[in-house]
Amino acid sequence: MSLKKFNLRDLIADAADLLRQAGIEDSRREARFLAAWALQIDLTALLTRDVMSEDAAKRFQQAVDRRRMREPMALITGRTGFWTLDLAVSPATLVPRGDSETLIEALLEARPERQSRLRILDLGTGTGCLLLAALAEYPNAFGVGVDLSADAAVLASRNAAGNGLRERSAFLCGHWADALQGRFDVVLSNPPYIETDVISSLMPEVRIFEPASALDGGTDGLDAYRLLIGALGRLLTDDGLAIFELGQGQDEDVARLALDMELRVRGVRKDLGGIGRALLIERTAGPAVEFK
Structure with a gap:
């Protein structure tokens, strides 16, 4: 996948479409989550962003490519929540x-x-x-x-x-x-x-x-x-x-x-x-x- 744009809204839309084509349900939510992860911010802060830097866009692109191959989200980010814990996976x-x-x-x-x-x-x-x-x-x-x-x-x-x-x-x-x-x-x-x-x-x-x-x-x-x-x-x-x-x-x-x-x-x-x-x-x- 090639993500040449750095407008955040466009990047998320493109990623969501690719994830949907890969058979992933709620692809828009997953694309937003990966964008927030790539930017190292939470989903709330994502609402205030308009653009993504080149480094973050590359990180986002790689994550989306891995998710398109159906790799679990937690393995891509390296972490997951369980009960009250934050765990490495x-x-x-x-x-x-x-x-x-x-x-x-x-x-x-x-x-x-x-x-x-x-x-x-x-x-x-x-x-x-x-x-x-x-x-x-x-x-x-x-x-x-x-x-x-x-x-x-x-x-x-x-x-x-x-x-x-x-x-x-x-x-x-x-x-x-x-x-x-x-x-x-x-x-x-x-x-x-x-x-x-x-x-x-x-x-x-x-x-x-x-x-x-x-x-x-x-x-x-x-x-x-x-x-x-x-x-x-x-x-x-x-x-x-x-x-x-x-x-x-x-x-x-x-x-x-x-x-x-x-x-x-x-x-x-x-x-x-x-x-x-x-x-x-x-x-x-x-x-x-x-x-x-």
Whole structure:
């Protein structure tokens, strides 16, 4: 793409048209967001600008070209928001999504005492978004995040520092909880849960640009849950709580895995779209209870 004009309104209009042709919904909004990013201003300040410098226009052009190829916006800008956090992102991890905030909402409702000295474990931590969001809400808690990717563990550690949470967190490279000793009050995880044969049909932003290891849940999408639930007996304290993110329609299958291990299913919390997104499991055996 060649953007020869430097009139900001024209640049945004041209970019929006190119993004629309690439199949991107709300292309005008995305073009404005990228223009603001290129200018290093917010969207409100964009309203007061009429022109873009040559350097900013080049930066804008490159960003639009990347977005036309369906690269996620967060990977282009290198950052995204999650809960109350500002996080760096990279191709080593999934881009945090708003649906995952359902796990934090569920945790806050299930453990309302914010001053609790919780020990929190986040398995498959990625950017560290779940663990860091939990630590931000529980100022006396300490957490450990584990990821198979060394690059992801380094990124999560950097995000902890950037959000003032370095002293209360540690990030390790490992295969789930294989190398861990001790028990935790809370275990969080957003594991890979997409069926292997579905991955090829995902939107390009996910299929092409996000790590397959963080997506592929095996033939039925449940491989990671089998491993995680099998480890809860040794990972959770007596009154410990695990919260797992779910894919659409997986709540009953994953709940059954927990019940088969004689764990107690506290319930499922739905996301804003009405999908059962967060499954709550307790170490104490017993009947499932209703949870919104």
